[in-house]
Amino acid sequence: xxxxxxxxxxxxxxxxxxxxxxxxxxxxxxxxxxxxxxxxxxxxxxxxxxxxxxxxxxxxxxxxxxxxxxxxxxxxxxxxxxxxxxxxxxxxxxxxxxxxxxxxxxxxxxxxxxxxxxxxxxxxxxxxxxxxxxxxxxxxxxxxxxxxxxxxxxxxxxxxxxxxxxxxxxxxxxxxxxx
Numbered sequence: 174x175x176x177x178x179x180x181x182x183x184x185x186x187x188x189x190x191x192x193x194x195x196x197x198x199x200x201x202x203x204x205x206x207x208x209x210x211x212x213x214x215x216x217x218x219x220x221x222x223x224x225x226x227x228x229x230x231x232x233x234x235x236x237x238x239x240x241x242x243x244x245x246x247x248x249x250x251x252x253x254x255x256x257x258x259x260x261x262x263x264x265x266x267x268x269x270x271x272x273x274x275x276x277x278x279x280x281x282x283x284x285x286x287x288x289x290x291x292x293x294x295x296x297x298x299x300x301x302x303x304x305x306x307x308x309x310x311x312x313x314x315x316x317x318x319x320x321x322x323x324x325x326x327x328x329x330x331x332x333x334x335x336x337x338x339x340x341x342x343x344x345x346x347x348x349x350x351x352x
Contacts, residue, residue, distance in 0.1 A: 181330055185268035188323045192264050192316070196257045199315045201250070202288050206308040218250065218288075218310065256284035257316055264320055267329040274324040281317040288312040 204216040263277035288310040295309050 181268075184327055185265065188268055188327060189261065189265045191323065192261045192320055195316050195319045196261050200313055201253055201257070201316075202310050202312045204308050204310050253284070253287050256280075256287055260284045260316065260320060264324070267324065270330045273331075274329045277329075278317075278321055278324065281320050285312050285314045285317050 200217045200219055202218040204218055206216065260277065260281045263272060263280045266272045267274045267277040289312060292310045
């Protein structure tokens, strides 16, 4: 493998690793839950549960609720987990020359739109009835922003021919021209 092939492999591994870490260990959104009086309580949505981040309602004489993990939102997050991991896979494929960076970013946008699409009934009920009880999920596009920044800063391999791979980008083989 040539030096260019090794550097492409290192770049692929680094970008994919960073994307996977961001996909697994950053919050995916915020769940805002309100009661009929309009007081909001916030939950950070993580891939493997939600973390309750506090209550504006005083408990036991004015204290805040300590952060706790609530796993009931796991069913909602299963498709989101699949879409975020699909985005990481698309980034990996883009850096291996099997798809474009733009196609990978389209998958990233779709993975972030999941919480908005799931929330359409809640948005409609908020418009028709002000201060109604229920929750609203607001996506935090951290993975999309990091993926777009990595693709912009470290552009993926673009083959010059349809069958060229990153390892063959600067081949030592050059055909002899007999004259």
